[in-house]
Amino acid sequence: MSDIAxxxxxxxxxxxxxxxxxARDLEGMKRVAADDFIQWHATVRKNLTKDEEFAMLVNALKVMQIEFKAVRLTAMDNxxxxxxxxxxxxxxxxxxRTDVPFAMVFHTRGQLVTRCDEYMDGMSLPPIDFTPKD
Structure with a gap:
């Protein structure tokens, strides 16, 4: 038996x-996102559906660059x-802005992401608003 986990x-x-x-590959991200995917953003305190999230990202990436670094993943229960x-x-x-701390809780089903709850101090971000209005 192998010791490789x-x-x-x-x-x-x-x-x-x-x-x-x-890679800024939104089509690839869509394939990893389940059909019932939900994104929650701390800055707007709103759930976005898969369609809303990716529509927002298309617009955001026209003027925004975000690089995540020092990424640490911890598998949790459920x-x-x-x-x-x-x-x-x-x-x-x-x-x-550099070194803005982020925490994200990803919920998955198999190898798909069903939900991402994203937390950061919105006041530490440059001013921008791409989220859909109610």
């Missing part, structure tokens, strides 16, 4: 999500993964 599907899902994000990282964020005309 295999990664849980939850970690594989988040690693795939992050790899597509780093197919969830805690991601802790720092973000360097640059927004055309609004400025740049």
């Amino acid at each position: 295999t990664k849980p599907d939850s970690i594989i899902a988040v690693e795939r999500w992050n790899a597509f994000w780093a 197919d969830t993964v805690l991601q802790q990282c720092l973000g360097d964020i640059s927004i055309d005309g609004a400025g740049t």
Whole structure:
């Protein structure tokens, strides 16, 4: 029997999500996002559906660059993964912030992401608003 531990599907899902994000490959991210995917943003305190999230990202990435670094993934119970990282964020005309602390809780089903709850201090971000209005 092998001593090599295999990664849980939850970690594989988040690693795939992050790899597509780093490549700015929204179509790849959509393939990792379940049909019932929900994104929660601390800055607007609103759940976005898969369609709303990706529509927002299309617009955001036209003027924004975000690089996540020092990424640490911790598999938790119930197919969830805690991601802790720092973000360097640059927004055309609004400025740049470095080392913004982020925490994300990813919920998964198999190797798909079903929900991402994203936490950061919105006041530490350059001013920007791409989220859909009610």
